[in-house]
Amino acid sequence: MKNIALKKHYVFFIGENLPQPEAHLVQSTNAANAAANLGYSTVLVYPDKNSRAIKPANLVRPFQPRKTPTELIKYYNLHDKLKVSPLPMPWPIDHFQSKFTDSNTIASKYYLPFHILPTTKLVHSRNWNFVKAAIKNGIPAIYEHHHHEDKLFEPEIVKSPLFQIAVTVVDTIRETMIKNGIPPEKVIKLHNGFNRLFMQRQPEKAAEWRKKLLMERSHLIVYAGALQQFKGIDVLIDVASEMPNVQFVCAGGKPTEVEYYQQLAKEKQVYNITFLGYVLHDELASLLQAADILAHPHCSGKAATFTSPLKLFDYFASGTPIVATEIPSLIEFQDIQAFTGGVGVGKASRREAIAAWCEPDNPSKFAECLKRVLKTHPRKVEGYPDSVEFVKQFSWENRAAKILSYVDASLLPPLIA
Numbered sequence: 001m002k003n004i005a006l007k008k009h010y011v012f013f014i015g016e017n018l019p020q021p022e023a024h025l026v027q028s029t030n031a032a033n034a035a036a037n038l039g040y041s042t043v044l045v046y047p048d049k050n051s052r053a054i055k056p057a058n059l060v061r062p063f064q065p066r067k068t069p070t071e072l073i074k075y076y077n078l079h080d081k082l083k084v085s086p087l088p089m090p091w092p093i094d095h096f097q098s099k100f101t102d103s104n105t106i107a108s109k110y111y112l113p114f115h116i117l118p119t120t121k122l123v124h125s126r127n128w129n130f131v132k133a134a135i136k137n138g139i140p141a142i143y144e145h146h147h148h149e150d151k152l153f154e155p156e157i158v159k160s161p162l163f164q165i166a167v168t169v170v171d172t173i174r175e176t177m178i179k180n181g182i183p184p185e186k187v188i189k190l191h192n193g194f195n196r197l198f199m200q201r202q203p204e205k206a207a208e209w210r211k212k213l214l215m216e217r218s219h220l221i222v223y224a225g226a227l228q229q230f231k232g233i234d235v236l237i238d239v240a241s242e243m244p245n246v247q248f249v250c251a252g253g254k255p256t257e258v259e260y261y262q263q264l265a266k267e268k269q270v271y272n273i274t275f276l277g278y279v280l281h282d283e284l285a286s287l288l289q290a291a292d293i294l295a296h297p298h299c300s301g302k303a304a305t306f307t308s309p310l311k312l313f314d315y316f317a318s319g320t321p322i323v324a325t326e327i328p329s330l331i332e333f334q335d336i337q338a339f340t341g342g343v344g345v346g347k348a349s350r351r352e353a354i355a356a357w358c359e360p361d362n363p364s365k366f367a368e369c370l371k372r373v374l375k376t377h378p379r380k381v382e383g384y385p386d387s388v389e390f391v392k393q394f395s396w397e398n399r400a401a402k403i404l405s406y407v408d409a410s411l412l413p414p415l416i417a
Helices: 004-007 023-037 056-060 071-078 103-120 128-136 171-179 205-215 233-242 255-267 281-288 310-318 329-337 365-378 385-394 394-406
Strands: 009-013 041-048 083-088 119-127 141-144 163-169 185-191 219-225 245-252 273-277 292-294 322-326 339-342 348-351 356-357
Touching: 004 119, 009 023, 009 103, 023 041, 023 071, 023 119, 023 394, 041 103, 041 205, 071 281, 083 103, 103 119, 103 128, 119 128, 128 141, 163 171, 171 185, 171 255, 219 281, 219 310, 233 245, 233 255, 233 273, 233 365, 245 281, 255 273, 281 310, 292 365, 310 322, 310 385, 322 329, 322 365, 356 365, 385 394
Parallel strands: 009 041, 009 119, 041 083, 119 141, 141 163, 163 185, 219 245, 219 292, 245 273, 292 322, 322 356
Antiparallel strands: 339 348
């Protein structure tokens, strides 16, 4: 009975070193942060591959929940309730290609059953091996899965009463997961969330961004997200070439991707597009508020069926007009309208949540949409409040509460706040 009482932690496991500028890591860290904000003893667990910093004592007691370091807080805009426990991964782990020296194997086969299990009540991860290991060791688990895969899920795992729920972000992936063996009643589609920081108005910082980036051009159009061809970055460069008096800015991407697209823009003689690289989340909010329009380009193809609208919700929260591409994973937002007006403002009315929709793969059409929205939706320093109101339903905390509503009440971690 004593061991049961000690089981209090809600563990989120990420199988990669942190921090890194990856959308799925933004998603996972913010999901954990939301659970902590709900009052659960939430611990973000991930491999620590910095062997120089690993002390021998940490190998004896590797699972030690502690305050989240400032670096991670700023990188992903986390809050003070979330704790972390980096798992030491000394050499030769991940230096040789073998399952016996793979950090995910070490985490699942060694750290979990011997060190994490005693105080853990619930596990949540996008790492299938860790989810399997949790269930095999008697820990209830939640599985997140956001991409198409052909693998079959083991029946003894997905049909176990400890396998609480699987979560994905679009219906097409949910259908694939069911096809691959997960019982339909154990898979839900649930959108990602937005970080509350993006709602906080930062007019001074936004003004600083505009002064720094506009360079005497008339308007500022911002894209935030991964720098990959299927995301529509090549299209955006062509769009910029058609709007030479407008400054385009891309926030995100790895250094190699930034270098590639800088060179591509130079080769195409497009000089009104800037690539900032990864922007810390505590700075990104003001950049989104600085824009006249936020661009959500995307190419057609398989990726368009499962791309998660992660940045779309941060876009909404900024109150800045959005121009988006018509792709399957965003189609449900085409018919959504947001209220504007209200008490003391006159009669309430409806307007489209997205300012304009454009067909994919067509720079000219996207440019036409941008030009039209620049006229119909002039920039407001205070933002468009109806967009902000609309997105409140998609907070990370609401998402976390919805997921936990599918967990058997007896298996939930205790609330600590």
